[in-house]
Amino acid sequence: MRLSRLFTLLLLVTSLGACSKKTVSFNSRTDVPALALNDTLATSGDTTKAPSLDPKKVAALTKAQEKAAKDKERAELRKTKKKKNIFLGERIKKGFAKSGPKGKNQVLEIFYYLKTYKEPNAYSTTVYYFNPRKRKIFRAATELNPATDKVLHGPYKKFQGGKLIETGFFAVGTKHLRWEKTTKDNVLTSKIHYEMGFPRDANVTYYDTDHKLVKEVVPYVNGKLEGEYARYQENGQRDWSGEFENGKKVGEWIKYWGFRNRRHYVYQYGESGYDPEVAEPTLVKEYNRNGVLVYEKDKLDKRDAITDRPGRKK
Template sequence: MVLCTLLPWACTRKSVSFNSNPEQPIVAALGADTLTRTADSLNGKPSLSTARKVVITKEQERAAKEAEKEAQRKPKKKKKVFLGEKIKRGFAKSGPKGRNQVVEVFYFLKTPMPLNAYAPAHYYFDTKKHKILKLAAIEEDEPSLKILHGPYKKLQNNKVIETGYYALGTRHLRWERFDKNGVLLSKVHYEMGFPRDANVSYYGEDRSLINEVVPYVNGKLEGDYAKFLINGQADWRGQFENGKRVGVWSKYWGFRNRRRYEYKYGESGYDPEVTEPELIREFNRNATVIYDKEKNIDKRGQPEAEDRPGMRRSVPRAAPKVSPKRSK
């Protein structure tokens, strides 16, 4: 009896609602879809993506790609420029290896340029000899000679012993020398090769043609001396140290900057001054050596060494006298 009474109740179908609010009708519960939102539909239709699509023009797309490429590119190296000219770094070593070795760090022009003919001297880096050369003038272009232009530094035992600047092959701005302990030994200011305190005389009142450059540093003769003819060609070049002529002094023909005579003075300005210099070299008008004391060459008086038939040779005995320092 009991079994027959329970069986009908167990087989009866009953609707079950998942709505948490039993008072609301089932239809209302089924109508509210909690898994969809208005923002997830397009034109009232379900969308598989919740991201909004943005329409961009081709120009904007191209600009975005370029910006991305630019961000991926490595930053370009800045070109080295000094006084408006492109330069390249170089270095040279001299002396024994080790602590006493001298290292020079400098810059030179990438492309050659015309130089000032009135400059007392020009400085070059010889790529063949790997050393800095000081030359009064060169008659023709030499590919191995690079014009110094830019900062300069000389080091020994990792300590700076000299600093300065070159401009178009000439010393420029402030140059300083130090001892091994970093104590300042000397300081000289240059203006395109000339010491700032130099005496400069000119031909004529327009001051366009230089006659003579007498170097003075702190009231004493010091540095490169130069004397020119009225046509702009060099007449004499030499060097003073401690108020005395030192090294080799050159007398020129007066055209194409060709040397004629070379006289030798003392090695140092702190030794007794040489009053009668020694003739060590002589050249004819074709720049051919006709006398060289060191190489024991003497072709003077021979027909092939004559400059012009019947021309008398006048040999100066010494460099010209210099004018006294002008008062400021």
């Protein structure tokens, strides 16, 4: 009897000892819930967009997530493609102007201008601006009006009858970078590279050793006189301006009074540098010191009323 009780007691002790030293394999499943431990190397932000590790859930969510991701990507792409109109650091606005009769000869110009007025460089040989009321591009003959004149700045294209005939860029009213002219048959007729209004190969001379007071700008392209010419007085005001083509003076050449860049005399040379050169230009316009037109060839002549005209006998 004693032996049977002792044997029963030994079995009970043995079973209790085995339960106190239970070993759990990593591959085993236990009914005891595991303690949740916080990973200090990860945050909710790191795992918010992490894919699920459940293959069934991945398969179920992939199509929806993929569609949402693509839609988001397209939206982001549209945002990046929607570029702000900025050229050389300046905000610009698009414009266009039409001229001539409708059809094959109608001219369309597409261009940009500064949203906020900026004064062109005083030494710019020619300044271009857009007048919204007249819907036309002009070459500045006098000082610009900040309230009405829109300074051209940005890409420029000119079409005739739907055919591209001229391309280039403006920078604060002056021609900049490469300008090309072509015929309606896409034959290149002219290509000039400008740097803020000056032909890249222009010969520039100065009044001072610091190269701040420009005296004369003589345009050269491939070693030949080509482009806009300008001469300035020592006070920075214009003295002469004109244009060379194929080594010859063409178009209007202007002599200025010497203050406020006001015109004095306007002379006319030939229309093309490929025609015989005009030895003696024709005086076509004359202005008094107040900027009033007093003479226009075959139309107007009020020069007798001028008392400050050079060479006039008093």
